[in-house]
Amino acid sequence: MWRFNYFFIFLLFPIFCFSQSTYSLKSDVYLITSANDSKSKEWANYTYNQFEQQSLEKNIIYSTSVENASYKDAKKNNGIYLVLDPNLAYDYCIEKTSTKISLKVKNEKTSKWIINQLLAVLSKTDHRFSSHNLLPAIIDFKTDCINFDFSYREPHFYYNLQKNNAAILNTNNVETDWGLWGHNLHKIITKKPPTLYAEVNHKRLPQQFCFSSVSLYQQTLNYIVNNYGNGKKVTYRFMIMPNDNKLVCTCKHCLSLGNTTSNATPAVTYFIKKLAERFPNHHFFTSAYLTTKTPPKEKLTKNIGVMISTIELPKGIALNEQQTPSRNFIKQVNAWKEKTENIYLWDYAANFDDYLTPIPVLYALQEQLRFFKKFAIKGVFLNANGYDYASFDDLKTFISAALMLNTEVNIDNLIKAFFQKEYPENHALLTNYYLSLEKNFKAKRKKYPLYGGIREILNTYLDATAFTQFYKDLEKIIPKTTGNEKEKLKKLFTALSYTRLQIGYALEDKPLGFLIKNNTQTTIKPRTKQWLASLKAYKNYPELKNYKEADGALPVYCEAWETNLLNTPYKNFLINTKIELLSEADESFKTTRLLNNGILGFASDYHQGWYINSIGNMVLKFTTLTLQQAKTIKLRFLMHEKHKFYPPKKIELYIDDVLKESKLKENLIIENGVAIYTINLNFSGTENVKLKFIQKELGKSSIACDEIQIF
Ligand SMILES: [Zn+2]
Structure with a gap:
């Protein structure tokens, strides 16, 4: 029995501690008062209205600014005293006594945020308040004065861009905070001398x-x-960047x-300084990018800052000050710090080639934000899926917003609280899956690719088996789920159907793959069509049109499945034959398996099914002993100028080391971004064949071939 008691005490202790800090907020009635200035009074009005809106009972909220008969009775009860003071030395201060909680904040944005926090905490103990529309609180209202860890906080996820969410999360938003952003100066120019x-x-x-x-x-x-305007009423930020070139x-x-x-730093600085002087209430930012990488010689005024990119830093792992990318970054930050105290980072939290496959970014973000805080970084623009939907986008916005306010929040607890609040019927399933993603990836200590296809994804942050189980579980629980939660899960399931197809594609004829191989012929597993049909529900969601940042239209992706892969059976005599590479291979293409796996590539995506060679002329060899009946060889090459993929300018075909065919570029057919060469041949009585692909321009072009088809 003693053993039971022992555990019981330890179990109770943390719960007791937690509830004690929030308990005294609860009261019979609430009296909202404020300092006598207009800003504080306005805040008191806002607070009164918010409390009324969440209150399920009448006559429990009173305010000095709102006429009310029972005001005197209310005075005996707990009071909420509000001060909005732009000169406050902190972002917010909380002072709690036995009868009163006093909240002081520096700006209007934080004033609204903290009232939402207060209501979220209060609704847990005082059930006369609805928690509807309130996200879980991330602060616990202990007496303290706090400065947020970053003063500019933008998690650039889809959820943050939705109406009111930036206010609730106390985050920034490119749409409302900036008057000029990125390389857009050219858009405001009308006269062109x-x-x-x-x-x-x-x-x-x-x-x-x-x-x-x-x-x-x-x-x-x-x-x-x-x-x-002149910025006296509302302050905006303006990014002044030269056009995106080295001129x-x-x-x-x-x-x-x-x-x-x-x-170009001297002239750009001269330009920004003139603007900053003319508009002392607005803020102007230069960028440490291409021709403006070098800091200016002079010290910049208080309303000038710089945006520095973190693209060279590894993503998904803690940063180590001793490693070269971190050392270079610190050096760059320190050089700018001598000129300005306003250093913002352009940081990243996504795989920009796949928004839909779940990527765990939060544990590492916490580590990296701690690192940035240490070097006195003032603001973070966390670039992610932006205007496109991504799986777990809402959760990631919520947690990264919390981390930018306070890098020490407990991520696990907040993940649990978020899912409990937003997905009450299935929170356990979502929490378990998402947390396992973070924990498993952290244990690997690998960085994630900022631009990575499914094979890299499976090698870094995604476990195909665990994902597939989660996908199945989700499919099962959706019909049993109700209301808004059901709608959100349907959208998530639609997005994850993309991942299910991708896993199927990458795992080919393995148990989780989409393919059935039968000697030199392939057919598809019937389930593939269901995954594709599920993905096609993207049509119901305007924000679910792309799976990646550039050229990622889902209609194009779905069409590639339909035209290239679902038309089976597919035949290729070469499927079981080993292809030997006689030239040098790119790092991720040591094996030539992609060239005869029986799966065609996607013209819209170089990650999908293409065997890539960027090193030099590619030479392949294989036996023809199994190909004696073959009459044709067909080769497909990706054409994509932006990524420098070109078909070879010449193809040489050697049979038993004798040059038989030399195809020139003019002989190809081009279909939807793919160049196709077809060569008629006769392997009868021969032993082997060698193919040599001559690159368009050595060192400046790459060859991507999806399949050597022989039939
Ligand atoms: Zn000039």
Whole structure:
């Protein structure tokens, strides 16, 4: 018996501690009062309305600013005292006494956020308040004064961009916080005198701006005044970036400012400083990117900052100060820190080639944000799926928003609380699966690819068996689920049907694959059509149109399945024959299996089924002893200029080491971004064949071939 008691005490202890900190918030009635200034009074009104909105009972909320008969009785009870003070030294302060809780905040945004937090905590103990529409609280209202870990916080997920969510999460949002973003300066220009543009080798080039141009300054100034005012009422941020190329203006004026052929910082700084001086209430940002990588010589004013990219840092693991990418990053940050205290990071939290497959980004984000905090980074733009849906997008927004406020929040507890609140009928299934993703990936200590296809995904963050089980479980529970939760899970299931197809594609004829191989012929497993039909429900969701950042249209993806893969049986005499590579192989393409696995590639995606060679001319050899009946060889090559994929300029075919065919580029047929060569041949009585693919331009082009088809 004593043993039971022993455990009992330890079990109770943490629960007791937790409830004690929130218990005294509960009261019979609530009296909302505020400091006497207009901002605090306005906040008190907002608070009163929010409390009323969540209250299931009448006459329990009173406010000095709202006339109310029972106000005197309310005075005896717990009071909520509010102060909104822009000069507060902290983001917020909480002071709790036995009868009163006093909340002080620095700005309006935090004032609204903290009231939502308070209601979320209160609704747990006082059931006269509904918790409807409230996300779980991330603070526990102990007496303390707190500064958020980052002052600009943007988790660039789809959920953060939805109406009101940035206010609830206390995050920023490109749509509402910035008057100019990225390489968009060209969009605000209407008048185009020649001197607007950069002078390069004594010629004005419209691809780049001259940042000492009077017209460029005047047009930018007009744009700001007309669209965002002088910043006294609402402050905006403006990112001033040269166009996305390496051209730098070396006109007389820009040269005198200090520009060189590779450094545009002097003129860009001159331009930004003029704007910052003209609009002291707005904020202006330069970027440490291409021609503006070098910090300026002079110290920048308080309303100027810099955006630094973290693209060189590994993603998905803790950062180590001793490793080269981290050392370079610290060096860069320190150099800028001498010039400005406003350093924002352009960080990343997605695989931009696959938004739909669940990627665990949160554990590592916590580690990396701690690292950034240590180097006094002020703001984080966490680039992710943005305007497109991603699986677990809502959870990731919620947790990363919390981490940017306080890097020390307990992620596991918040994940559990989020799913309990948002998916009450199936929270256990979702919590278990998502947490297992994070934990398993953390144990691997691998970085995740920012641009990775399914094979890299399976080698890093996704366990095919666990995913498939989760997918099946989800399919089972959706019909039993009700209301909004059912709708959200249907959308998740639709997105995950993409992943199910991808796993099927990558695992070929293995148990989780989509294919049945029968000697030199393949057919598909009937389930494949169901996965595709489930994915096609994307049509019901405007935000679910792409599976990746660029060229990821789901209609195109689905069509590739239908035209290339579902039309079976597919025949290729080469399927069971070993193909030997006689030339050098790219790192991820040591085996040539993709060239005769019986699966065609996707013209829209170089990760899908293509055997890639970027090193040099590719030479392949295989026996013809099993191909004596063959009459034709068909080769498909990916064409994609942006990624430098071109068909070979020449193909040489050697039979028993004698050159038989030399196909030139002119002989190919082009169909939907794929170049197809067809060669008629006769292997009868021969022993082997050698294929040599001559690259378009050595070192500047790659060859991607999906299948050597022989029939
Ligand atoms: Zn110039």
